[in-house]
Amino acid sequence: MDARVTFITLAVAEVAATRRFYVDGLGWEPEFESPGEVMFFRVAPMVTLSLWSASQFEAEVGPIQTGPGIPPLTLAHNMPDRGGVDQVLAAAAAAGALVSRAEEREWGGYSGYFSDPDGFRWEVAYNPGPIGVDLLRAAGIT
Structure with missing residues (x-):
């Protein structure tokens, strides 16, 4: 595989x-x-x-496992800059999402989270490292 x-x-x-x-x-x-x-x-x-x-x-x-807490996974949406992260989080908040404010991260990037109606967490991130840059390039975003 x-x-x-x-x-x-x-x-x-x-x-x-x-x-x-x-x-x-x-x-x-x-x-x-x-x-x-x-x-x-x-x-x-x-x-x-x-x-x-x-x-x-x-x-x-x-059967779906249930219980308190956050589902043990995140989905991620990378942006080319910090301002884009803030814009996406604002749009998610306007759509009714629970949002955690973006902040500078220990790993060198900037990210925040929002939850959809079922509690699935989306990370919205600016990742200036090689993998972040490469993923955006592959998606046609610079």
């Missing part, structure tokens, strides 16, 4: 609320949508984010 990811699937409690956040709030366009069941967003040339009804997720994949 080669090292690549083509789909990231997140189980969501209410697809309509998730749609309001991502489509109406953040302005994303679904590539595919089955109302009340699933939405696909192309987030990179070869990566699709799938937001799938929790009940249908469980029927196919198995």
